[in-house]
Amino acid sequence: MTLSVGDNVNVEEHLRRRRDEGRPLLVPYLTGGISADWTRYLTEYARAGADAIEIGLPFSDPILDGPVIQEASDRALRRGVTVRDLLAEVAAVDVGVPLIAMTYYNLVAQSPDFCRGLAAAGITGLIVPDLPVDEAAPLVAAAEAAGVALTLLAAPSTPADRLAEIARVSRGFVYTVSVMGTTGTEFAESGGRIAASVRALTDRPVLLAFGISTTGHAVTAAGHADGVVIGAALMRRILDGGTPEQLGDVLASFRRALDDSVMTREQGSRVPADRS
């Protein structure tokens, strides 16, 4: 089935509902066009319990990405993929969870209709890591008009007044970055602080991202935030030849660990240690 714009899932409503059910949110990342059958990773992720999926639209100069996602972007670009082709492929699959595009501002700024193009493909969220809140006004308006949630990032270095502004302007959720570094940097537990600060400012879902590579990290991170984004750890496996089914299994282990952690917490026991 092809999703029409009218059927589009609202990212924030969807994530809020799942969070309010007491479920730690799990959002995996995939570099669009990484392989000919790349959309199969989307369906496997969804089947494994993803609450939304972040799709990277590859850019030649990914300034906030570490070596793994740089390599994935390069590989996809060498396959000759374009945003237009990727969106057409996304439009042809029914994944069943909200899809969120992640890409850099130069690709977004190519067309005033960029957000409408996303919505037409069934993508209802957008993350632009090199577009800070101060520069975001034009895109905020375009995204809103297209029914796309523009999600902003908050970093450990963000001062309190900016955090409040980011929490106010961000839609869908707030994307908190756990470390001062790029994607794939080692997870630091201190990163939980930023998520906790944002949670105190907004009741929008708050996800913690960057460097979450083990189920133990995910459980720790989900203790501070409403959920986690997992990127480089999955892309590393895909670059090494992991199939959609194998990646589905990997994600399912994160899902189980997060769900178990809630049960454990509800039973008043300790959060389980790293079991990955």
Next chain:
Amino acid sequence: MREPQNGRFGDYGGRFVPESLIPACAAVESAFREAWGDPEFRSELKRLLAVYAGRPTALTPALRLSAELGVTVLLKREDLAHTGSHKINNVLGQALLAKRMGKTRLLAETGAGQHGVATATAAALLGLDATVFMGEVDIERQALNVFRMRMLGAEVVPVTGGTRTLKDATSEAMRQWVTCVDHAHYCLGSVMGPHPYPWMVREFQRVIGDEAREQCAGTPDYVVACVGGGSNAAGTFAGFADTGATLVGVEAEGGAAIAFGRAGVLHGFRSYLLQDEFGQVSEAHSIAPGLDYPGIGPEHAHLNDIGRARYTVVSDDEVVPAVHRLARTEGILCALESAHAIAWVIRAAGTGELPAGSTVLVTVSGRGDKDMATLMGAA
């Protein structure tokens, strides 16, 4: 050429960086604004530029070349500055600023290696650590400068991603800055990057234009400089923006953002950018590694749009003969980058673009020692 409004030159510039770098950029902006208004900082920089970098640099009338071309050519000799190019002007300013901000380490990107050498030099002088990011391709073709940087105590980090030239070295420097903003200053080498860099680097380079204006008897009809990111041009133009001089920036044909690019956002700023129809940034190609960059500083984009400066293009094929001609007529072996400005003067002299009898000031941004291996290959 004034301070940008809200970090913008017309539609260009801005601060398009990840949230994690915003506080660092804001800190550089306020520190620079405060330092630039502080007579003590200004006089310390002026002193270093004089006793260490050898300023003011000479203004040399190129008598034999002028006679051959039928125009009066004046050369602003940045090749005579310490380390062999104008890059030292900016780096001394930023290194002093870094110390004032309590930073202990400088990060830099480099293409030709000139900015890297200047950064390594200033770091040695002021007791700072230096880490220089350089594309693998450039490490190979500028081996001499790599050796110089290491002699000066800098760490040179090869960049293996993407095109392995200046573009990717810049991306990597920005990525690494995120991880060490608490103790490191990003010493960006041209009038590009997020606000305040395009403005700050132009202010540190305006010493070229300010000196030249004093040294020229009267205003030249034309003021010419090569443009990679555009710092030697911006510094030169700054001294003449309020005169009637025609300002000419010369880009390398394979890196000509204004001639062949369109507006885009890369490395924290909006400007003209070489990119494909889908917005993927194109690879620049130039015999001059310092001009191998797909973008151009935002103020140049603005000066172009408002018609205050013109931007033209010179090919690799015109550049090598220009190096030889300046060497034979004036005894000056200039850098391949600087030779773009010379090549334009040679091509345009006596045409409507640069009529016979005009006076033309040309900035020789650097000396050619670093390019000898390339020139030996091209011979």
